[in-house]
Amino acid sequence: MVSLVEDDLTFECAVGRADQIRREISPNLDPTKRRELGQFLTPSGVAAFMAGMFGQFPDHIRLLDAGAGVGALTASFVHEACSRVKRPSTIDVTAFEVDPLLAVHLETTLLACADECAACGIEFYYRIMNDDYILHSSEPLLSAAPQYNCAIINPPYGKINSNSKARTALRRLGIETSNLYTAFIALAIGQLIQTGQLVAITPRSFCNGRYFSSFRKSIITQSAIRQIHVYESRKRAFADDDVLQENIIYRLVVGEPQSTTVTVTSNSGPQDADIRLREVPFPEVVQPTDIHSYIHLALSDADGALAERVRAMPCSLRDLQVSVSTGRVVDFRAREHLYMKPQRDAVPLIYAEHFDQGFIVWPRLNGRKYCALAFNAATFGLLVPRGTYVLTKRFSSKEEKRRLVSVIYDPIRVEADYVGFENHLNYFHENGQGLPATLARGLALFLNSTAVDQYFRQFSGHTQVNATDLCNLRYPTRKQLIKLGDVFQNIFPPQDEIDEAVETLLN
Numbered sequence: 001m002v003s004l005v006e007d008d009l010t011f012e013c014a015v016g017r018a019d020q021i022r023r024e025i026s027p028n029l030d031p032t033k034r035r036e037l038g039q040f041l042t043p044s045g046v047a048a049f050m051a052g053m054f055g056q057f058p059d060h061i062r063l064l065d066a067g068a069g070v071g072a073l074t075a076s077f078v079h080e081a082c083s084r085v086k087r088p089s090t091i092d093v094t095a096f097e098v099d100p101l102l103a104v105h106l107e108t109t110l111l112a113c114a115d116e117c118a119a120c121g122i123e124f125y126y127r128i129m130n131d132d133y134i135l136h137s138s139e140p141l142l143s144a145a146p147q148y149n150c151a152i153i154n155p156p157y158g159k160i161n162s163n164s165k166a167r168t169a170l171r172r173l174g175i176e177t178s179n180l181y182t183a184f185i186a187l188a189i190g191q192l193i194q195t196g197q198l199v200a201i202t203p204r205s206f207c208n209g210r211y212f213s214s215f216r217k218s219i220i221t222q223s224a225i226r227q228i229h230v231y232e233s234r235k236r237a238f239a240d241d242d243v244l245q246e247n248i249i250y251r252l253v254v255g256e257p258q259s260t261t262v263t264v265t266s267n268s269g270p271q272d273a274d275i276r277l278r279e280v281p282f283p284e285v286v287q288p289t290d291i292h293s294y295i296h297l298a299l300s301d302a303d304g305a306l307a308e309r310v311r312a313m314p315c316s317l318r319d320l321q322v323s324v325s326t327g328r329v330v331d332f333r334a335r336e337h338l339y340m341k342p343q344r345d346a347v348p349l350i351y352a353e354h355f356d357q358g359f360i361v362w363p364r365l366n367g368r369k370y371c372a373l374a375f376n377a378a379t380f381g382l383l384v385p386r387g388t389y390v391l392t393k394r395f396s397s398k399e400e401k402r403r404l405v406s407v408i409y410d411p412i413r414v415e416a417d418y419v420g421f422e423n424h425l426n427y428f429h430e431n432g433q434g435l436p437a438t439l440a441r442g443l444a445l446f447l448n449s450t451a452v453d454q455y456f457r458q459f460s461g462h463t464q465v466n467a468t469d470l471c472n473l474r475y476p477t478r479k480q481l482i483k484l485g486d487v488f489q490n491i492f493p494p495q496d497e498i499d500e501a502v503e504t505l506l507n
Contacts, residue, residue, distance in 0.1 A: 045270030358492025387434015
């Protein structure tokens with residue numbers, strides 16, 4: 001495998017040239033166009049690692065590089081092929097790049113690839129498709145038969161508008177997604193022959209959430225997951241582009257049965273040569289009973305042991321007769337009913353800024369958010385009745401250490417017959433009503449424990465906490481949660497006391 005250290009460019013020809021081009025043009029790309037196209041050019045260290053993840057190459061390689069940029073991935077793939085003891089006889093590359101400026105530089109890289117292959121006795125062919133990969137792939141004459149045996153992809157990361165030509169084209173192919181990166185990977189899998197290999201780097205966000213459920217299931221049913229690599233630092237993979245994103249790299253093999261284990265590797269980023277490796281039983285990566293097929297990534301033996309203990313909790317939310325929902329008040333849609341200060345004919349409107357040491361503190365008269373919601377026929381359906389609720393943030397800031405942040409909405413502290421929870425919150429309830437106070441306190445303690453937060457991060461690769469994610473957790477029994485709730489009354493205990501109490505249950 002070639003060096004993982006990005007700044008140590010010992011590569012010759014194509015790889016060094018592609019990385020030089022990337023460094024020169026990346027800062028000068030139009031920011032608006034980059035956001036529109038979701039452009040993040042692949043650094044050399046990342047590209048080299050991806051190329052090294054491929055298993056044995058076929059003798060005649062037909063390579064797909066969709067969203068090729070300046071050709072860094074193809075250049076690293078070619079370098080990897082030329083470096084192996086058993087080299088292929090031919091490499092035939094199809095590189096898609098919709099941006100004409102990048103396509104010009106891409107050709108420079110591919111010509112360098114041809115020179116490198118010639119020096120190694122490998123025949124090299126290439127074609128540059130200066131076209132939209134999604135629209136091109138949906139053309140009837142091109143979408144019928146698989147045509148590649150290898151694919152290496154850093155797809156764009158943008159959204160697809162619901163009324164766009166791309167969305168319509170994807171629907172014709174049976175692909176339902178509004179995200180560019182999942183669309184590219186789904187299309188590429190369909191274009192690979194049996195035993196074809198795909199290596200891709202994408203955001204980790206597809207590993208959880210109902211939104212990506214069909215995409216995860218299509219991966220599992222159409223291919224075998226052989227390896228997943230996690231960059232633990234959010235800042236390292238695309239550092240030059242100032243991208244703050246949790247990325248993973250994975251190798252899939254189309255049409256092969258899933259092996260009993262998946263190789264899970266990790267390091268802090270492309271410049272970290274210390275790679276940690278685990279062979280993880282596949283049922284621990286995707287649990288057989290999980291209808292949403294969440295992908296869990298325990299990076300260490302300690303993570304694996306923690307996952308085993310949390311999964312051993314006896315209850316689901318349904319077992320507890322508890323539900324979790326997303327706050328109903330979308331403030332910009334209810335703007336005419338909102339107030340910055342409490343009003344006589346209004347109810348409390350709760351935001352994350354009202355979270356304070358385990359409870360809701362309302363009102364915050366100097367807060368940045370709205371404080372109250374008019375109580376009338378138009379807003380009544382957005383409210384919940386007086387009661388004790390457990391609230392969690394749906395979105396934590398990128399700087400926060402915790403992913404799960406939970407508090408108690410205590411009706412004794414907030415005197416109101418009804419309350420509105422803003423859409424960026426989740427709330428736990430019983431059939432739309434509040435929870436018994438002690439049960440609510442125990443549930444909040446459990447969710448705020450370090451162990452549960454660390455476990456949650458094994459399948460959640462972004463700052464969003466969806467109601468579906470909370471439903472997928474396992475919980476102690478109702479009796480255990482009530483007993484746990486007796487630990488505190490009016491004051492939330494320190495973190496070490498919470499962790500000690502929850503650890504007793506996990507053990």
